[in-house]
Amino acid sequence: MRRDGDFPEISASAAGLGVRPDVDVKLDDQQVIQPATGGMSVSPGWRVLKSWRIPRRLRPLCPRATGNDNLYCWRWDEYQFAATDLTDDLTLRIDDEHHGLVEPKKPVTLAEFQNLIALTRQQWQIDET
């Protein structure tokens, strides 16, 4: 994700803290996102990210990295990579050993979900070691 000061930039893109409608989340007929149907992708560590999502400056540590150097890898220290509630409204669902999704715990609109994710902004810190 891009950096905005000491924290990730909030944006509805692959490069920001947020989700992309129709890519990361799907809205139902009532324009609502249902729980366990998609969310913001996370992984257990930057080393298991896909090569094009790892900034190239990390090549000395990860030779396959081809990611954008304007992006940074972020970590939310408080939690292990396991299914858990992250906040009152957000939960982490693991869909394989290298991939998880931050999802709403109850049906929400896209704007509500973006806001819930944005509220976690100060929990994230850069982790590129």
Place this chain on the structure above:
Amino acid sequence: MIATNSSSSFFAKHVALLLQLHKLIARGQGDDRPADDIRDEMDFTWRGLSADDRNVVEGLSADLYTLTDPPITAIPLDTTVAQPIQSAIQEENWPKALDLIRTNEKRIPTFAAAYWRGLCWGESGHFSVAAEFFERAARLAPPVELFWECLVVSLLLDRREKEAQRIVNERSQEFVSPRWCFIAADVVLLNAESLPDDDEKKSYLKAIELIQTGIRASRQPDDDPELRHSLAAAYLRLAISYDFLGDIVNARNAVSEARRIERNNLDAMLVSGFLQHQEEQEPSQLSEARNHVLRAIAVRRIPRASLHPSNLALSTSA
């Protein structure tokens, strides 16, 4: 094959995107919008890949950097390192070969690693990737004719005839082996049809000259089946070249010679049949048929050879 059947279209697309991304990075455009668009597309193709395919493409991502990173040149080719890699290539176990090359990267001269990687990708049908690695090998070890042959054949198989012509022109003074002459003739012939009439005719004459030079330089095939096949193919190229010029007598003589050298050569039967029936064809159909025949007899396999310190300075010959 590197890719499993179930995921091969995603695999080919993903590999193509990865190659494009690396080219943008090499040009200093890795943080620009087009590079990010490619990354977003890769998120999609990734989903169609098997776990094995994912390992291969992620390995390729690291390997493609060796096209532009400073090369390792100051070490000799260590046969104890080369042997397992060449065995894996012999077994056509491409993922294993690629892993071995990567694991031993620092113990292998970059030109050798590039050649082997080119073989793995070329033999798997990914000619664009193969051409990149072969060009790297050739530029790092210009006297090794094999690398240039592999590059030109990969470009032809990737339908990049004009680029192949550029390479042939660049090396035309250096190499005179029969195999190079035949490959160069293929390139000239496959480019000829796109030229204006006068230049097209000159191209066929040039191809005939190259093929005859190659034939003269070839040793007698005796009981060497590979050499027989190579010579028979040369006469078939000659036949097609004469046919393009309307010289049907010399075309038929060349086919007869091909069939004399290799009695059961299927391509010779194909060309012979083509020549016999061409009077009945419309000129436009004929031109297309000639082109198909030409592609059928042109080099279709990337030359494969074991690398050994003793053969690296030598040109290979038919």
